[in-house]
Amino acid sequence: MDFIIKISQFLLSLSLLIVLHELGHFIPAKAFKTRVEKFYLFFDVKFSLFKKKIGETVYGIGWLPLGGYVKISGMIDESMDTEAMKEEPKPWEFRSKPAWQRLIIMLGGVTVNFILAILIYIGMSYVYGDIFLPNENIKDGLEIESTVANKAGLQTGDKIIAVDGENINTFSEITEKVLFGKEILIERNGAQSTIQMPQDFLSQLMDAKERGFINLRQPFVVVEVPDTSANVSSGLKKGDIIIGLNDFRTKYADQVRSGLEKFKGQEVSATIRRDNSEFTTPLKISDEAKLGLVYAPQSTSETLEALGYYNYQVKKYGFFESFPVGLKKAKDKLSSYWDQLGAIFTPSTGAYKGVGGFKAIYDIFPSFWSWQVFWSITAFLSIMLGVLNLLPIPALDGGHVMFLLYEMISGRKPGDKFMEYAQMVGFFILIALVLFANGNDIYKAIFE
Known part of the structure; x- marks a missing residue:
């Protein structure tokens, strides 16, 4: 039963994100009178689970749940339809459209991802509000369960005041900021001191395979x-x-x-x-x-508060109040994920060891059904999908945007042959990243 609940949330979230992302390409393409040949949820390698042609577009569901796509006429994409590119450009083809229109079409998917995340955070702020534990209400410090963190200088009972000069306001901020921080200001036994975190702290944590890190001190x-x-x-x-x-x-x-x-x-x-x-x-x-x-x-926030251990705060927002709050949450999550991505591409941090694929995403979802948790995860995944698609890899939206910006600035359009080769290189890079991420999942499942 737990598996059914988790996989249902995983597939629902993934399907929603894929369809809306591809819709972000589809709508401006149709608006600029560009022919869209296919609109697919999941990949239809060899065969489709469902397909139906409406007008000039075939809508379908593939059997391989690794993403989705829209096939736009006259565009060098993952289909590598080079034969069609040898013919003279048609007015309805992507390559015949002005560069600014092509840029809007390519940016449509990630734009929808970011808008979706903002709307979800706005909606959640309005419906659920926020329950949080102010950092100042953690009177007796934190529980530091990690021997790696202990070796770095953190101890149970420490109050974490600031990370890299930025004050900590709530408990929920602490773990992530410490993971990626360089300088931690703590209070221990009434005296403040600074701890310099090792550059490979993340790497050490992953190598140690410790389950805990920083938690609230809780009753037995x-x-x-x-x-x-x-x-x-x-x-x-x-x-x-x-x-x-x-x-x-x-x-x-x-x-x-x-x-x-x-x-x-x-x-x-x-x-x-x-x-x-x-x-x-x-x-x-x-x-x-x-x-x-x-x-x-471990106990719930309600229990901990009832026992007198911590004083949580609940904040509700009116309809119009929820807009700036949701926007700030989306901005903070985007900034946070960008920092994580930077750490992953910095080998010395060892953050790449924590990269996961579809199994890692599946594991994020709980074994119980909670719309609040579901929408929170979906919003974050939408930001993640938007950022990853903006990477300047030719097989991704960011790669196409990179070449379009070059064309708009230089006035010279890259040749079709160059674009074919670039797409092939980008495709192999993308496959390598997918294999690495999912290979990490497999390695952890077998050896950890």
């Missing part, structure tokens, strides 16, 4: 006391919170783990919080520093 909440546990007669119930071991206060789960190491092999008097009261009970700690309990250090 008992989920289950198994029958085989040495503490089965302790009286603990689901939902109990361990807040002390002997005289050692353990407000957070990381402090409980430290306490278990301190008292391993001993019996301790544990202070337990249940609902709004406290009591003590003896607990046995094994020589391996275990209690034999199933616990969940």
Whole structure:
């Protein structure tokens, strides 16, 4: 069932993005009276799952879900229809149109991607508003679970004040900014200091294969006391919170783990919080520093707030207020993804090791259905698709735009033969990138 929910979200999001991107090319092409021969969702290698000709255009669904395309007459594209290019240009062909019209047609897809992301963020701001944890409300610092981050100088209990001179306003900003930051301003035990992050920090994190990195410090909440546990007669119930071991206060789960190491092999008097009261009970700690309990250090924002650990803020927006808010969110996501792309193309950072393909995108979607999560992921993927398509690779929209700008500036149009060769080179580069990204997915699935 989880697989069906995840794959449904993945295919719905992908289909929506592909159709709207290609529609961005299709509409200006038709507006400039350029013939569109095919409009396809997914690729129709050898055969189609569905196709129907309406007017001069064949609309269809291919069987290979790696993208989609519109085939525009008189344009050297992935179809490599060189025979048609040998004939005299027809008035309805792409190559017969003025350069400015061709530029608008080529930019149509990414323009739709960016507009779609903006509209989604505006809609989400209006419908859902924002729930966030102000950085100033994290009184006792963060939990730093990564040994790589510890080696770099970050410790549990640190408050992260700023990254590269930019103040941190909310908890949700912290992880990404630290990952790509160079200089971290922290507060530890009331004193501020600066940590210089290693250039290959991302590479070290990926090589270490550590699941955690930076999290909120959260309570040690008992989920289950198994029958085989040495503490089965302790009286603990689901939902109990361990807040002390002997005289050692353990407000957070990381402090409980430290306490278990301190008292391993001993019996301790544990202070337990249940609902709004406290009591003590003896607990046995094994020589391996275990209690034999199933616990969940993570809780929802509502639970954490109800327990008095953090004060979240909720902000709702009116219809007109949501427009600048949504626009800012789209701008911030675009800037963030651009920074990530820059890190990926800088080998010394090691960020390329984290590049993933379709499996990585599939894994982003949760195993439960949430329209809020779905639209949030779709908006980000739309920005990602827009940015990637603008890369100056001949097989992508950005490659065509690059040659069109050259033509408009120089007044000279690249020859058809040159464009054919450029398209072939771009196609092989694109295939190499796709193989690398999906190869990373396969490698991780097998070896990690």
